[in-house]
Amino acid sequence: EVQLVQSGAEVKKPGESLKISCEGSGYSFTTYWIGWVRQMPGKGLEWMGTIYPGDSYTTYSPSFQGQVTISVDKSISTAYLQWSSLKASDTAIYYCARHGTHYYYMDVWGKGTTVTVSS
Amino acid sequence: EILLTQSPGTLSLSPGERATLSCRASQSVSSSYLAWYQQKPGQAPRLLIYGASSRATGIPDRFSGSGSGTDFTLTISRLEPEDFAVYYCQQYGSSLTWTFGQGTKVEIK
Numbered sequence: 001e002v003q004l005v006q007s008g009a010e011v012k013k014p015g016e017s018l019k020i021s022c023e024g025s026g027y028s029f030t031t032y033w034i035g036w037v038r039q040m041p042g043k044g045l046e047w048m049g050t051i052y053p054g055d056s057y058t059t060y061s062p063s064f065q066g067q068v069t070i071s072v073d074k075s076i077s078t079a080y081l082q083w084s085s086l087k088a089s090d091t092a093i094y095y096c097a098r099h100g101t102h103y104y105y106m107d108v109w110g111k112g113t114t115v116t117v118s119s
Numbered sequence: 120e121i122l123l124t125q126s127p128g129t130l131s132l133s134p135g136e137r138a139t140l141s142c143r144a145s146q147s148v149s150s151s152y153l154a155w156y157q158q159k160p161g162q163a164p165r166l167l168i169y170g171a172s173s174r175a176t177g178i179p180d181r182f183s184g185s186g187s188g189t190d191f192t193l194t195i196s197r198l199e200p201e202d203f204a205v206y207y208c209q210q211y212g213s214s215l216t217w218t219f220g221q222g223t224k225v226e227i228k
Contacts (some may be wrong), residue, residue, distance in 0.1 A: 003184075032125040035217065037164075037219075043208055044166065044205075044219060044220075044221045044222045045156075045158075045164060045209075045217060045219040045222070046219065047129075047209075047216070047217040047218065050215065050217070055149065059214070059215040062120075078160035085156075095163055096163070097164075099162065100166075100169065102151070102169070102170075102209070104151060104152045104154065104169065104170075104211035105166060105168075105169040105170075105183075105209065105211070106154075106156075106166060107166050107175065109164055109165070109166075110163065111163050112163055
């Protein structure tokens with residue numbers, strides 16, 4: 001079964017750093033792009049960025065460029081999303097999703113990681 | 120950057136009725152690049168339609184997608200109780216970028 005398993009919920013304080021993960025299984029991890037999508041409380045979906053695990057090529061939404069870092073460790077089939085200094089406005093659910101064979105869409109989604117940033 | 124505008128914001132219908140959801144792009148989009156997702160409360164999004172009209176694996180045939188250029192439509196022929204959810208369109212843009220519409224909520228009337 002193709003699946004993406006995301007790390008558990010996090011509660012952090014403003015200014016702290018954070019790295020959340022997304023482990024792929026059941027398919028060739030290095031040959032499918034992995035994207036990250038934010039959903040703020042009660043809001044819609046926002047594409048943040050996407051990485052190609054085969055060579056770590058990464059593309060970011062202009063809205064998130066410089067705000068987060070996406071990386072991958074293909075030896076353990078895991079993608080990451082990290083922040084160096086969290087803000088309260090980073091409170092959201094973060095989904096990882098596999099881009100399909102034709103990378104135009106996202107065909108497999110993780111269950112999401114809830115990040116709460118509060119003092 | 121291509122913007123996607125979905126309408127209506129909320130659609131109030133009864134089970135068994137037909138639902139028609141619209142997604143309008145600010146510039147022409149290749150049909151290959153347009154997808155639809157369903158999201159139920161507390162769940163991750165699920166791919167319904169890709170390439171504007173191709174159903175994803177396991178998606179019932181009451182879901183259909185159509186359209187081209189700047190106007191795309193998701194139709195649910197007869198609403199089942201499990202279809203009440205939020206629906207998002209998404210497009211792939213140039214230079215490896217992706218955009219979502221703001222969503223349409225289909226609620227029980």
